[in-house]
Amino acid sequence: MTETPATPIAPLDERAAWFTADRFGLFVHWGVYSAAARHEWIRSREKLTEEQYQPYFEHFDPDLYDPVRWAEDAWNAGMRYFVITTKHHDGFCLFDSALTDYTSADTPHGRDLIAPMVEAFRARGFKVGFYYSLIDWHHPEFPVDLYHPQRDDADYIKATEGRDVTKYADYLHGQVRELLTNYGRVDLMWFDFSYSGRGFNAKGAPEWRSAELIALCRELQPHILVNNRLELGVGEGPDTGDFTTPEQVQPPGHENEFAGSAVPWEACQTLNGSWGYDRDNLDWKPPGMLVRMLLDTVSKGGNMLLNVGPTGRGEFDPRARAALAGVGEWMRLHEPAIRGAGRSAFVPPADCRYTQRGNRLYLQVLSWPMKHLHLAGLAGKVAYARFLHDHSEVKRVEYDPKNPFHNHLKGLPEGTLTLSLPMVAPAVEVPVVELILKD
Numbered sequence: 503m504t505e506t507p508a509t510p511i512a513p514l515d516e517r518a519a520w521f522t523a524d525r526f527g528l529f530v531h532w533g534v535y536s537a538a539a540r541h542e543w544i545r546s547r548e549k550l551t552e553e554q555y556q557p558y559f560e561h562f563d564p565d566l567y568d569p570v571r572w573a574e575d576a577w578n579a580g581m582r583y584f585v586i587t588t589k590h591h592d593g594f595c596l597f598d599s600a601l602t603d604y605t606s607a608d609t610p611h612g613r614d615l616i617a618p619m620v621e622a623f624r625a626r627g628f629k630v631g632f633y634y635s636l637i638d639w640h641h642p643e644f645p646v647d648l649y650h651p652q653r654d655d656a657d658y659i660k661a662t663e664g665r666d667v668t669k670y671a672d673y674l675h676g677q678v679r680e681l682l683t684n685y686g687r688v689d690l691m692w693f694d695f696s697y698s699g700r701g702f703n704a705k706g707a708p709e710w711r712s713a714e715l716i717a718l719c720r721e722l723q724p725h726i727l728v729n730n731r732l733e734l735g736v737g738e739g740p741d742t743g744d745f746t747t748p749e750q751v752q753p754p755g756h757e758n759e760f761a762g763s764a765v766p767w768e769a770c771q772t773l774n775g776s777w778g779y780d781r782d783n784l785d786w787k788p789p790g791m792l793v794r795m796l797l798d799t800v801s802k803g804g805n806m807l808l809n810v811g812p813t814g815r816g817e818f819d820p821r822a823r824a825a826l827a828g829v830g831e832w833m834r835l836h837e838p839a840i841r842g843a844g845r846s847a848f849v850p851p852a853d854c855r856y857t858q859r860g861n862r863l864y865l866q867v868l869s870w871p872m873k874h875l876h877l878a879g880l881a882g883k884v885a886y887a888r889f890l891h892d893h894s895e896v897k898r899v900e901y902d903p904k905n906p907f908h909n910h911l912k913g914l915p916e917g918t919l920t921l922s923l924p925m926v927a928p929a930v931e932v933p934v935v936e937l938i939l940k941d
C-alpha cells in the first residue's frame with residue numbers, strides 16, 4: 503500500500519515506547535477447545551468434523567469466569583499488558599459478533615467474554631491486546647487447506663471446491679472492524695498466521711488482503727501496534743508490522759537489527775507446551791525456568807508474552823496460578839531489572855546476563871559461583887553495588903598488583919572489577935546485583 507493513511511501514524515519507537523518498557527505480558531488462549539482440554543489444535547490434529555466438534559460448543563459454560571481475578575494474578579506476576587484470543591483457528595469467537603453466531607454469546611453461557619476482560623484489565627492498569635486468527639476452520643467460505651481438519655477428506659474437498667476466499671476475507675475484515683470499534687482503545691493487534699508457499703491451498707497476505715487489513719487497523723486505532731504475522735514485513739512504516747513474534751524459543755540475540763534501528767520483538771511462551779488448556783500435560787516449566795526465560799529475553803532487548811490456557815469453567819487452574827505466583831515472587835523483588843530495562847553494551851561473565859536501565863546495570867547470576875565474579879571493563883565505573891532483592895551491599899575489589907592481599911586475583915585482564923560474593927546464594931530464583939554506574 504502506498505496510500506498515505508488518513509490519520510498520521512507516529513514513528514514506531516514512539517508508538518512502541520510502552521511496549522518495550524513493560525517487557526512482560528499475559529497471553530490467554532481460551533475457547534471451546536478448553537472444554538475438550540487437549541490442546542487448541544484438536545480439531546485439526548484429530549481431523550474432527552464440524553459435528554464432532556460441536557459438543558464442545560454446546561457444553562461451553564464458563565460459570566467461574568472472573569476476569570478481575572485473572573487481572574490480579576497477572577498483575578502480581580508482573581505482567582502489564584495482555585493479549586486474548588478473540589477468535590482462534592477453529593473460528594469460535596469469544597466476542598459477540600454481528601457477523602456470525604459461532605460465538606460465546608450463542609453458547610449456553612450466552613455472553614460476550616471479551617468486554618468484561620477488557621474492562622477488568624484496563625481498570626487494573628493493563629494495556630489491551632487482541633489475538634485474532636486469520637485461519638478459520640468454521641467459516642463456509644474458507645477454502646480447505648493443508649492445516650484444515652478435513653484436509654484428507656477428498657469428498658469434503660470436492661464438495662467445498664467453490665469456496666471463495668475473498669468472501670472469507672470480507673468477514674475477517676468485518677470482524678477486525680468490530681473488535682477495533684466496540685471495545686474502546688485497543689493497544690495491540692496480534693494476527694495469527696500466514697503460510698504462503700507451504701503447500702495445498704496455502705494462504706498469506708494476498709488471501710487475507712493484509713495490506714488493506716493493516717490500513718484498517720491503523721485507521722481505526724492510529725496508535726496501535728500490529729505484529730508481524732500478516733506477511734507484510736516489519737518495522738518499515740505503517741504498511742508493515744511493528745514487532746516480530748518468535749514462538750516457544752529463546753532467540754540467540756536481538757532479533758531485528760536492521761537499517762540501523764532495533765525493531766521490537768516479543769517471544770511468546772507457554773507454561774507447558776500447549777496454548778489451550780491441556781489437562782493431562784506434564785511439561786510444566788518450573789518458575790525458575792520462567793524467570794530465566796524472562797530475564798534472558800530482556801537482556802536481548804525483547805519482551806516475553808507468557809500464556810495461560812484457562813479451563814472450560816473459566817479459571818486459571820492451580821498449576822498455572824502456582825507458576826504465575828512463582829514468577830511474581832521474583833518480579834516483586836526484581837522489577838527494576840526488567841521494567842524499562844533492556845540490553846547493555848557490557849559483556850557479562852559466563853552464566854550471567856546483563857540488563858540495563860540508564861545508569862543501573864543489573865547482573866543476573868544464573869549459576870552461583872564460588873566467592874567471586876569478575877566483570878570485564880567495569881573497573882573504575884561502578885559507584886555502588888548491592889543485591890537487588892534486599893539492597894545489601896556487595897563488596898567490590900579492583901585488582902592492585904602492589905596490594906599483597908590481592909595475590910589471589912593475579913592474572914585478571916586490566917579493567918576488571920571483581921565482586922566478593924557470599925558463599926551461599928540469596929534465596930531467590932535468580933540473584934541480581936544492581937551496579938550503579940558513575941555518570
Ligand code: GLC
Nearest residue numbers: 531542543694695749770777
Ligand atoms: C501458533 C499456533 C497457535 C497459537 C500461536 C501462538 O501459530 O497455531 O495455536 O495460537 O501459535 O503464537
